[in-house]
Amino acid sequence: MRPSRFNDHANTPVSFQVVKQVIPYLLEFKWRVAIALLCLVAAKGANLTAPFFLKDAVDSLSGTEQLLAVPVALLVAYALFRFSNTLLGEIRDTLFGRVTERAVRRLSLKVFNHLHQLELNYHLNRKTGSLSRDIERGTSGVSFLMRFMVFNIVPTLIEILFMAGILLINYGWQYALVVLAAVTAYGGYSVKATSLRTRFVRETAQADSKSNGIAIDALLNYETVKYFNNEGYESQRLDAAQAKLEKAKAKNRLTLFGLNVGQSFIIAATSGLMLLMAANDVTNGVMTIGDFVLINAFLMQLFAPLNFLGFVYREIRGALANIEHMFGVLATKVTINGGEAKPKISANSDIIFEGVGFHYPNKPALFTDLTMTIGGGSKVAIVGSSGSGKSTLAKLLFRFYDNQTGQISFAGINSKSIDLEHLRQSMAIVPQDIALFNATLRDNILYGRPSATEQELQQAIGHAYLQPLLERLPEGLETQVGERGMKLSGGERQRVAIARALLKDPAILIFDEATSALDSHSESQILTAMQDLQRGRTSITIAHRLSTIKDSDNIFVMEQGQIIEQGNHQQLLANKGKYFELWAQQEG
Numbered sequence: 001m002r003p004s005r006f007n008d009h010a011n012t013p014v015s016f017q018v019v020k021q022v023i024p025y026l027l028e029f030k031w032r033v034a035i036a037l038l039c040l041v042a043a044k045g046a047n048l049t050a051p052f053f054l055k056d057a058v059d060s061l062s063g064t065e066q067l068l069a070v071p072v073a074l075l076v077a078y079a080l081f082r083f084s085n086t087l088l089g090e091i092r093d094t095l096f097g098r099v100t101e102r103a104v105r106r107l108s109l110k111v112f113n114h115l116h117q118l119e120l121n122y123h124l125n126r127k128t129g130s131l132s133r134d135i136e137r138g139t140s141g142v143s144f145l146m147r148f149m150v151f152n153i154v155p156t157l158i159e160i161l162f163m164a165g166i167l168l169i170n171y172g173w174q175y176a177l178v179v180l181a182a183v184t185a186y187g188g189y190s191v192k193a194t195s196l197r198t199r200f201v202r203e204t205a206q207a208d209s210k211s212n213g214i215a216i217d218a219l220l221n222y223e224t225v226k227y228f229n230n231e232g233y234e235s236q237r238l239d240a241a242q243a244k245l246e247k248a249k250a251k252n253r254l255t256l257f258g259l260n261v262g263q264s265f266i267i268a269a270t271s272g273l274m275l276l277m278a279a280n281d282v283t284n285g286v287m288t289i290g291d292f293v294l295i296n297a298f299l300m301q302l303f304a305p306l307n308f309l310g311f312v313y314r315e316i317r318g319a320l321a322n323i324e325h326m327f328g329v330l331a332t333k334v335t336i337n338g339g340e341a342k343p344k345i346s347a348n349s350d351i352i353f354e355g356v357g358f359h360y361p362n363k364p365a366l367f368t369d370l371t372m373t374i375g376g377g378s379k380v381a382i383v384g385s386s387g388s389g390k391s392t393l394a395k396l397l398f399r400f401y402d403n404q405t406g407q408i409s410f411a412g413i414n415s416k417s418i419d420l421e422h423l424r425q426s427m428a429i430v431p432q433d434i435a436l437f438n439a440t441l442r443d444n445i446l447y448g449r450p451s452a453t454e455q456e457l458q459q460a461i462g463h464a465y466l467q468p469l470l471e472r473l474p475e476g477l478e479t480q481v482g483e484r485g486m487k488l489s490g491g492e493r494q495r496v497a498i499a500r501a502l503l504k505d506p507a508i509l510i511f512d513e514a515t516s517a518l519d520s521h522s523e524s525q526i527l528t529a530m531q532d533l534q535r536g537r538t539s540i541t542i543a544h545r546l547s548t549i550k551d552s553d554n555i556f557v558m559e560q561g562q563i564i565e566q567g568n569h570q571q572l573l574a575n576k577g578k579y580f581e582l583w584a585q586q587e588g
Ligand SMILES: Nc1ncnc2c1ncn2[C@@H]1O[C@H](COP(=O)(O)OP(=O)(O)O)[C@@H](O)[C@H]1O
Pocket: 121, 124, 360, 361, 363, 366, 385, 386, 387, 388, 389, 390, 391, 392, 393
């Protein structure tokens, strides 16, 4: 089954929407656009005038043996007018280049910002390679669209009308009629044939994005590919996608062949007919040879832009097909919106879950009625088996997802009505899976607060026990950490993550299995550090090893999205429940 966006009806509103979105970018450089348009008009004027010099030159040549001053001047004028046509065109393109480049810049930024507003789930579902290809094709499509919308379609149509007018006045209605009929036939044919082609253009775009997606995914997972000896499998997958692309392109080209041949046929037939009519008029003495030359020159001048118009129309349809994916991204609704409230969230603010119900999209409920209070300034731990929903709690706090029922409040305010930026500013997390930017250690740590001073940076490094690592590295803080930070060990990545969370200096600090990748020596170092850091903040520690959290003020034991026990270490042990069981298991 073909997805609905591949039918033609779905396309119309997108085209309209695209054109509407492009107009503000044109208005950003009013003067440039105006001057470019002036160049355009002047060039068209030159274009329409030049053939008359040619005609007069030819006429004054007839019957004379010598090259006279008059025809020479006329020929020079003809050449000059032709040249000025090109020159004006170049000036116009140079001026307008700035406008399209700015539009591309604005749009790229808009798409980028929008992508960052979309919820986590959108990003978990996307394919980086395909998406980047869609955006690439989209922005270049927009630039193309702008240029041709302004300079080709309308001006060429006007030029054609003028030409028909000139023919009508000078040579009678028959010529004007033939021209208009040819233009109509040409236009009708192009529109019809092009809309039939659109499907193949889309297929090509889709195959292109897909194959890029596969290639990038395989490269991102380089190690996994190697571990499982799946180079062959991956190259087969890529080749299959490329084969589809090849096939789509072949169909694309074949239909293009049909389109071009049809257009050329219309042009050739019209030219032949018009020249025959002119030749007939010349033999009948109604026209001079100069007129014949003039009509021929007009024909060439008419069909060149007309042919170009055919090309432009085709490309614009192609561009629209390419653009629609990018605009599809822009049209994706932002589902997680912040409110207006900016309550002061300090280390004294309680975080309260009240009857929270949540399920991931298309998944059964994870939490049905979760109620818990995380006291301001307290050290809270969450323990429980893997998959019980601990990391999800952290994601709900950050509002990466929204709970469907109940509410989560900070300082007494429902988190859904708090300004998102403000909310997230109050928290920092050392996540379970740490990915770093492919940059230096310094950049990655400073990411917690790019404006931090060198002293604050050093302090964070000290607290996260990164010093020994830095001393071992010849380039120290300037060491590149590699793609996603993979040149560091898991433990080293965790320390970087801790340092950068500290730099953010939040009221609420969340550790999601922050010491799971550390050996017991490093773990105890980090735990000491954590104790320092937890002072004066609310801390939520998700942990696997109970020994690491036994001095927490409050420990929640989670099981399949439910809190089955809570209390401090002593109370929970005395309870002789799940916690007691886990403790006994771990401590032997
Ligand atoms: N983005 C997601 N989409 C759908 N299901 C998810 C997603 N993230 C986690 N889950 C599921 O939710 C459950 C809880 O996950 P998680 O909170 O990561 O557990 P824990 O951190 O306690 O090990 C798991 O069953 C997991 O498969």
